[in-house]
Amino acid sequence: MLSSITSRLSRNISVFNGRSFVRQFASASAETVNIKLPESSFKTYKCDPPSLDIEVTKDELLRLYKEMAVMRRMETAADGLYKSKMIRGFCHLCTGQEAVAVGMEAAITEDDAIITAYRCHGFTYVRGGTIHSILAELMGRKAGISRGKGGSMHMFSKNFYGGNGIVGAQVPVGTGVAFTQKYLEKKNATFILYGDGAANQGQVFEAFNMAKLWDLPAIFVCENNFFGMGTAAGRSSANAQYYTRGQYIPGLQVNGMDVLAVKQACSWAKNWTTNDQGPLVLEMVTYRYGGHSMSDPGTSYRTREEIQHMRSTKDPITGLRQRILELGFSTDDEIKKLEKEARAVVEEAVAEAQKEPQPDESEIFTNIYAKGTEPPIIRGREREEFAVMNQ
Amino acid sequence: MQTSRFTLLYRNFANNIYSKPLSRNRFIHKAFFHATKKILQTSGAPAPAPAEGYLPGVAQSKFIKSTQEEALKNSELMNTGVANGETKKMNMFQAINDAMGIALTTDETAVIFGEDVAFGGVFRCTLGLAEMFGRDRVFNTPLSEQGIVGFGIGMAAVGHTAIAEIQFADYIFPAFDQLVNEAAKYRYRSGGLFNVGGLTVRSPCSAVGHGGHYHSQSPEAYFTHTPGLIVVMPRSPIQAKGLLLASIRDRNPVIFLEPKILYRAAVEEVPVGDYELPLGKAEILKSGKDVTVVGYGSQLYTLENAIKLAEKDIPGLSCELIDLRSLSPWDVDTVANSVNKTGRLVISHEAPQTSGFAAEVATSIMERCFLRLEAPIQRVCGLDTPFPLIFEKFYVPDMTKCYDAIKEVVNY
Numbered sequence: 094m095l096s097s098i099t100s101r102l103s104r105n106i107s108v109f110n111g112r113s114f115v116r117q118f119a120s121a122s123a124e125t126v127n128i129k130l131p132e133s134s135f136k137t138y139k140c141d142p143p144s145l146d147i148e149v150t151k152d153e154l155l156r157l158y159k160e161m162a163v164m165r166r167m168e169t170a171a172d173g174l175y176k177s178k179m180i181r182g183f184c185h186l187c188t189g190q191e192a193v194a195v196g197m198e199a200a201i202t203e204d205d206a207i208i209t210a211y212r213c214h215g216f217t218y219v220r221g222g223t224i225h226s227i228l229a230e231l232m233g234r235k236a237g238i239s240r241g242k243g244g245s246m247h248m249f250s251k252n253f254y255g256g257n258g259i260v261g262a263q264v265p266v267g268t269g270v271a272f273t274q275k276y277l278e279k280k281n282a283t284f285i286l287y288g289d290g291a292a293n294q295g296q297v298f299e300a301f302n303m304a305k306l307w308d309l310p311a312i313f314v315c316e317n318n319f320f321g322m323g324t325a326a327g328r329s330s331a332n333a334q335y336y337t338r339g340q341y342i343p344g345l346q347v348n349g350m351d352v353l354a355v356k357q358a359c360s361w362a363k364n365w366t367t368n369d370q371g372p373l374v375l376e377m378v379t380y381r382y383g384g385h386s387m388s389d390p391g392t393s394y395r396t397r398e399e400i401q402h403m404r405s406t407k408d409p410i411t412g413l414r415q416r417i418l419e420l421g422f423s424t425d426d427e428i429k430k431l432e433k434e435a436r437a438v439v440e441e442a443v444a445e446a447q448k449e450p451q452p453d454e455s456e457i458f459t460n461i462y463a464k465g466t467e468p469p470i471i472r473g474r475e476r477e478e479f480a481v482m483n484q
Numbered sequence: 485m486q487t488s489r490f491t492l493l494y495r496n497f498a499n500n501i502y503s504k505p506l507s508r509n510r511f512i513h514k515a516f517f518h519a520t521k522k523i524l525q526t527s528g529a530p531a532p533a534p535a536e537g538y539l540p541g542v543a544q545s546k547f548i549k550s551t552q553e554e555a556l557k558n559s560e561l562m563n564t565g566v567a568n569g570e571t572k573k574m575n576m577f578q579a580i581n582d583a584m585g586i587a588l589t590t591d592e593t594a595v596i597f598g599e600d601v602a603f604g605g606v607f608r609c610t611l612g613l614a615e616m617f618g619r620d621r622v623f624n625t626p627l628s629e630q631g632i633v634g635f636g637i638g639m640a641a642v643g644h645t646a647i648a649e650i651q652f653a654d655y656i657f658p659a660f661d662q663l664v665n666e667a668a669k670y671r672y673r674s675g676g677l678f679n680v681g682g683l684t685v686r687s688p689c690s691a692v693g694h695g696g697h698y699h700s701q702s703p704e705a706y707f708t709h710t711p712g713l714i715v716v717m718p719r720s721p722i723q724a725k726g727l728l729l730a731s732i733r734d735r736n737p738v739i740f741l742e743p744k745i746l747y748r749a750a751v752e753e754v755p756v757g758d759y760e761l762p763l764g765k766a767e768i769l770k771s772g773k774d775v776t777v778v779g780y781g782s783q784l785y786t787l788e789n790a791i792k793l794a795e796k797d798i799p800g801l802s803c804e805l806i807d808l809r810s811l812s813p814w815d816v817d818t819v820a821n822s823v824n825k826t827g828r829l830v831i832s833h834e835a836p837q838t839s840g841f842a843a844e845v846a847t848s849i850m851e852r853c854f855l856r857l858e859a860p861i862q863r864v865c866g867l868d869t870p871f872p873l874i875f876e877k878f879y880v881p882d883m884t885k886c887y888d889a890i891k892e893v894v895n896y
Contacts, residue, residue, distance in 0.1 A: 208638075240675030247673035254641050255674065259665050265631040266666060269638020269646070276595070276620070276644070296662075299631030306626065460676040461711050463735030468764075468813040 124151040126420055134354040138336050140343035140373075143361035147353055151422045157199060157352050158417060159431055161191040161410050164215045166439040167224050168383075171214065171231055175387050179447065180231045183258075184245045187215040189382040192409035193316055194219045196355025197284060201363055203252060204279065208267040209286035211246035212316075212381075213256040216286070220253035224442035234449035241452040242460065261287060261294030264313065268300040271311035271372075282310040282366045284359070290321020292335050301339050301372070310366035312359075313339065314375045316349065322385045323394040336376035349377030350407045353416075380407065542749045542785045547769050549722055555753040558722070560767075564759035571753040576746045579721035579754045580609045580686070583728040584647060586758045588617045591645050593682075594732070596622045598632060598649025606651055607688055607747050633659035633685060637666050640680035640737070647732060653689035653741055654698045660706070667737040668712030681735035686728070688744035689717070690782055690834050691880055695744075696873035702781075702835040702866070707739050708812040708844065714738040714763060715812040717781040721752040726761030727809060734763055743782035766815035768822070772804035775890055776822040778831045778845060780808040783881065787832055790886035798894060811841055819845065820852040827858035828893040832881050837865035859896035862889040 128147050135142040168186040175184050187194070190212070197207070198219035209216050217227050222238045230237030231245055238248050248256040254270055257263035267285030274281045287297060292315050304311040315335040319326050326333040336344030347358040355377060362373050380403045384391030391400070405411075417423050423431075461467065542548070549555040552571045561567050574582060587594050596610055602624045604611035614622035625632050629650055636646035650656045656663070663685070671679035690702045707715045714736045718724035724742065731738040769784065770791070779787045784807050791803040804822050808814050823829050829849055831842040842863040849861060864881040872879050 206642075237675070239673060239677065242675045243673040249674040249677045254638070254678065257666070259661055262634060262661060262666050265628075265634025265662070266638040266641065268631070269635035269640075270642055271638075272635065273593075273639050273642040273644050276593075296628075296630045296634060299626065299628035300634070302626050302628065303631055303635060307623075460672045460674075460679075462714075463671075463679065463681055466734065466736060466764075 124422075125149070126151075128353060128416075130351070130354050130357060131348075134348045134351060135358065136336065136346035138334075138339075138344035138346075138374075140345065140365075142345065143357050145357075147357050149353065151420075153199070154413065154417050154420075154422060155431065157195055157356075158410070158413050158428070159435060160195045160198075160219065161352065161413065162432055162435040163224070163438060164191045164195065164218055165410060166435050167218065167227065167442075168214060170228065170439050170443050172383070172387075174228065174232065174443065180245070181233070182244055183211070184231065184387045185212045185214075185385065186383050186387075187212050187381065189403070189408070190316060190318060190349070190379045191215055192352040192355050192413075193286075193314075193349050193377045193379055196352040197314075197359045199352070199356045200359035201282070201284070205281045205363065206252045206254060206267070206270050206274070206283040207286070208254040208263045208270060208283065209256065210260065210263055210288060210291060211256065211258050212288070213246060213248050216253065217248040217250060217256065220250045222248060222250050222253075224439055225446050228442055228446040229449045232446060232449075233451060234446060235452045236446065236449040237452075240456060240460075242456060261291040261296050263287065264291070264294070264297045265300040265303070268304050268309060268311050271304065271309040272307065274310050275307070280367045282312055282363045284312045284314055284362075286314045286316055288321060289315060289317040289319065289326045289333070289335060290324070290329060292338060293321075293330055301342055301374075304372040305339075305342050308369060308371040311372040312362045312366055312375060313342070313372060314377060316377050316379055318379050318381045320381070320385070320394060323389065325394065334376075336374055339372070339374035342372050342374050344374040344376065346376045346378060349379035350409045350412065352409055352413055541789045542746065542782075543751070545785050545788055547784065547788065548720060548750060549752045552753045555722060555755065560726070560761055561755065561759060564726075564755075564757070566755035566757035566759045569755055569757045572756050573751060574721050574725075574754040575748050575751045576718075576721045576724050576742070577607050577609045577611075577748065579725040579752070580728055580742065581611055581613065582754065582756070583725040583732075584610065584613060585616065586729060587645070587647065587732045588613065588621060590758065591732075593643070594621070594645035594647060595639070596647045596649070597625050597635070598686075599627055599651045600624055601649050605649060607742075607744060609686070609742075609747075610649070629655050629658040630662055633662040634666065636683045636685065637662060637670065637680050637737075640667075640682035641670060641678050643682065645682040645732060646684070648683070648685045650685060650687040652699050652744075653687040653703050654701045656685070656687055656703055656739075659685075663707065663713065663737075663739065664710050668710045670737075672712060679735065680737045683737040684728075684732045684734075684740055685738070686740045686742060688747070689741040690743040690745065691871070691876060692745045693876065694873070695871070695876075697870050700871040700876070702741070702833065704739075704741055704811050704833075705835055705839060705841045705844075708814075708841055710812075712736070713812060714810065715741070716763060716810045717741045717743065718809065719743075719781055719784050719807055720746065720750045721754045723761060723807075723809065725754055726759050727763065729758065730760035730763050733760065738763075741781070745782050761809075763810045764813040764815060766809060766818040767807045768804060768818065769807050770803070770805040772802035772826065774801050774826055775803045775828040775830060775893055776806065776819065776826045777803050777886075777890065778806045778808060778819055778829065779833065780811065781834075783832050783834055786881065786883050787886055789883045790890060793883065793887050794890040794894075798891070801894060803890060808845075814845070816848050816852065820849060823849050823853045824856050827853075827856050828896075829853075829857070829861045830864060830886065830889045830893060831861065832864040832886055832889070834866050834880060836868045837863055838868050840865050859893040862893055864889045 194215040226238040246258040271283040336346040601610040602614040636648040639646040846861040
C-alpha cells in the first residue's frame with residue numbers, strides 16, 4: 094500500500110528540481126526574474142489554470158525563504174518544549190507544510206481573511222503573530238497570543254479567525270466571514286483551510302453549497318497531507334482528488350511543496366473570487382513530516398523511507414534554496430547565515446517565552462461573557478475566589 | 485432528518501395538505517401553517533371543540549396586556565422611551581417581526597437568514613422583511629443547520645449582527661457543535677480578541693398540540709449547560725419584542741427560544757417603539773406569600789391556571805408566580821428572595837425532568853434557602869420520554885400536575 098502512496102505522491106506533486114525555466118533580466122532590474130513554474134504545478138477542474146509565469150524579486154525570494162526557515166525552527170522548538178514537558182496537552186506541528194502558509198500570505202493583503210483548523214502555528218506566524226506570543230501560548234503563558242487561555246489550536250490575530258479544534262467546524266464559519274466581505278463590497282477574500290480528513294465532514298459541503306449559491310469570495314483550501322490523523326486519504330475518501338470535491342465549484346490542485354506555486358495559485362484565486370466569479374476549491378498537495386500530534390510518532394501508518402524520500406526530494410525549503418542558488422541570488426554561505434539568523438530569532442523567543450508568567454488566576458472567569466454581563470458567581474469555584482472575579 | 489420532517493408532517497397533516505405543493509419547503513410551510521392556524525386561531529369563528537394543544541387561559545390570562553394602559557404600566561419600560569408612546573395590537577410573531585424590523589433599521593450590518601425566512605418563515609416571523617430590507621439582508625439558506633449557525637458565527641466574528649433562524653428547535657441539534665464549541669467559546673479561546681456577540685439564534689420551541697417528536701421539544705437545558713451562551717424564552721408579545729431586541733444587541737451569543745404555541749395565541753398591545761427588556765432578570769407576575777411557583781415560556785399560562793384552581797380550593801392560599809425569562813444567566817436572587825418568604829417552591833417546564841432546568845433551580849435554591857424550606861422542592865416537568873405524538877397530553881406538565889404539586893408543598 095505504501096508503495097502505491099509513494100507513487101501517487103510523485104504523480105501528484107511536481108518536482109521542480111532543476112526543471113524550471115528561468116529567464117533573468119539584465120541591468121537595472123537584475124533582481125527581478127520571471128520564473129516559469131513546471132506544468133505539473135497545477136491541475137484544474139472546471140477552470141483554466143493560472144499562468145505558469147511568475148515574476149519575483151530577489152528580496153521576496155529571500156523573505157519567503159526566511160519565513161519558512163523560521164517557521165520550521167519554531168515548530169522544532171515547540172517539539173522540544175513539548176518533549177521537555179513545557180508544553181502540555183495537544184500540539185500539532187506543520188513541519189513540511191510551511192510553503193502553504195507562507196505562499197498564501199505572500200499572495201494576499203492583511204485585509205483578506207484566513208481561518209484554519211488545529212495545525213495553526215504557521216498561519217498564526219504569517220498573520221502577524223510573534224514567535225514569542227505563539228510559543229508563550231503553547232506554554233499557557235500570560236503573554237500568549239490568546240493570553241495563554243487557548244493553547245495549541247487556539248490562536249488568532251487580525252483577520253485570522255483561528256485556530257479551530259473541531260474538524261471541519263471552521264469551514265462554514267469562514268463562509269460567514271466571506272459573506273461579510275461581499276456584504277461590505279470589499280475586494281477581499283477568505284481562505285478557509287481544512288485537511289484531507291476534514292474534507293469528508295458534512296458541514297464542509299453545507300458551506301460549499303452556501304458559498305456557491307451566494308457567490309461568496311470564499312476560497313476553500315484543502316491541505317492534503319495524505320493522512321487524516323493516521324488514515325491514508327485513499328482509505329477515507331471515495332474521491333481523493335480533493336480539488337474536484339466542490340462538484341459545482343471550480344477547483345485547482347496545487348503543488349503545495351512549492352511556495353511560488355502556492356503564491357501564484359492564491360493570487361489567481363483571490364482575483365477570481367473578488368471579481369464575483371464565486372468560490373473556489375484549492376487542493377494544496379503537501380506533506381507533514383511529523384505525526385498528527387505529539388503522541389503520534391507518525392511512522393505506524395507510513396514508512397520512515399517514505400518520509401525520508403519526501404524530505405529529500407520535495408522539501409519546500411530545500412527546493413527554494415536550490416532555486417535561489419540557481420538564480421545566483423545568494424551563495425551557500427549567505428543562505429547558511431539566513432538559517433543561523435532564523436535559529437537565533439527562535440532561540441531568543443523560546444528563552445523569553447519561558448520567562449513569562451502564567452495568566453492571572455482571575456483569567457479563568459474572563460472572556461466567557463462580554464465585560465459587564467458576567468454572571469455574579471461562577472459555579473464550581475471556591476467562595477474566596479468570588480472576590481477575585483468581582484474585581 | 486429531512487425524510488423525517490417530511491414523513492412526520494405528512495402523517496400529522498395528511499388531512500390538511502394542499503394538493504399541489506410548489507416545493508418541499510413550500511409544502512411543509514403551507515401544511516404546517518394551515519394546521520397550526522386551525523388550531524391556534526384565537527378570533528373569528530366560534531371555536532369548535534377546543535383543539536389539542538389549545539392553551540387554556542392564554543387569551544384570558546391576567547398576564548396578557550390587552551390594553552394600552554396595561555401595556556405601558558410596566559416599570560421596565562419607564563426608561564426605554566416608549567413609556568408614553570403608541571402601542572399596536574400584535575400577536576407574538578408580529579411582535580418578533582417588529583423587533584427584527586427595528587434591528588435591521590438601527591444596525592446596517594444586521595442580516596436575517598434561515599430556512600424559508602425570505603418568504604416569512606413557517607411561522608411568519610419574518611413576513612415582509614425581505615421586501616422591506618432587501619433580499620441581501622433577509623435571505624433563505626439551504627437546509628443546513630450546522631452550516632447556518634457556523635455561517636452566523638463567522639459573520640459575528642467579523643463584528644456583524646447575525647440573526648439566524650433554526651426552523652424548529654428540534655433541528656438545532658445538527659448545529660450543536662457550532663453553538664457549544666464555536667459560538668460559546670470563541671471569546672474565551674481567543675483570549676478576548678474575537679467574540680460572536682452579534683449572533684442570535686432564534687428558534688420556535690415547545691409543544692403545539694400535535695407536533696410529535698420533532699416539532700415539540702424544548703432544548704433549553706442543553707444550552708444552559710454551556711458557559712458563554714445566553715438562553716432566553718419569552719412568554720408574550722411585549723416580552724418577546726423587548727427581549728429579542730436585547731438579545732440581538734447583547735454582546736454574547738444568544739439562543740432565543742420562542743414557544744411556538746404563543747405565536748398566534750398570545751395577543752397584546754405592544755409598544756411600537758424601540759425598547760429592550762433586561763436579560764438575566766426574572767419577573768414576578770403575581771405576588772404571593774405561601775408558595776413560589778417558577779416557570780418560563782408558555783408553561784406560565786398553565787401555572788397561572790393551576791394557581792387559580794389551588795387558591796380557589798385552598799382558602800387563604802396565595803402563590804407567587806415568577807417568569808424566569810432568561811435561563812442563562814438566570815435570576816437566582818429573585819427566586820431566592822421569594823422562597824425565603826414563602827418557604828415552598830414548585831418549578832415547572834415542558835422539557836423532560838432529568839437534568840432539566842428545574843434541577844438547576846432546585847439545587848441553587850436548596851443551597852441558598854435550605855433552612856427556610858418548609859417542604860421538598862417540587863419539579864413538574866415533561867416525562868423522561870421522547871416527546872410523544874399521541875400521548876402529548878400525558879407527557880406535558882399540565883394544569884392538574886402543577887396543581888397537585890402546589891397542593892403537595894402546601895400539605896407537606
